[in-house]
């Protein structure tokens with residue numbers, strides 16, 4: 001199986017995690033794109049989607065799925081029992097690096113508003129220690145150099161993502177070389193700096209379930225009791 005076939009298999013497996021008749025939280029990226037395609041085939045069984053990026057919203061609408069505003073959903077007290085998203089890396093504690101597609105801030109927001117976070121990945125995303133993938137940090141443009149200098153003090157090598165603007169009008173610094181021994185501490189620390197919108201460490205709120213696509217099938221962690 002090639003990587004796209006594995007991503008598709010993980011995406012398909014996520015259908016078994018959904019709650020019939022409920023709103024679905026939808027992440028972003030190439031793995032999620034496959035999930036949106038499958039979701040379109042069973043759109044009559046969901047009450048719409050809350051999306052984490054303009055790209056995912058467009059794809060959901062193309063597949064005939066209603067995209068709901070998070071503010072409306074929360075104000076109405078409607079639950080989002082399941083949030084489905086990919087990751088750039090995930091460790092054995094289900095902590096993740098996300099934001100390779102630049103959607104990290106809205107992903108963190110929708111995940112925070114949702115119940116079960118279901119992460120869908122091919123086996124290449126599974127790591128012992130986070131940090132081989134450069135850590136994305138969304139930054140207010142005027143704070144770029146201030147935040148970059150602090151990231152260098154941490155031992156990182158920040159590079160501005162060229163020609164990229166997030167859905168929120170900000171920039172992304174991709175940070176190589178960080179030794180991420182304590183993901184929660186690093187997430188908390190970087191998030192506190194003025195000018196940082198979101199750091200792409202999803203550690204204080206890890207995934208609840210990961211579906212790992214391997215050539216011999218899907219591994220679910222934790223396994224179903």
Ligand SMILES: O=C[C@H](O)[C@H](O)[C@H](O)COP(=O)(O)O
Pocket residue numbers: 027028029030031032085086087088097098099100101102103104107
């Ligand atoms: O900003 C993008 C998201 O965090 C994605 O979930 C992540 O980059 C993984 O994307 P893909 O499924 O394309 O590898």
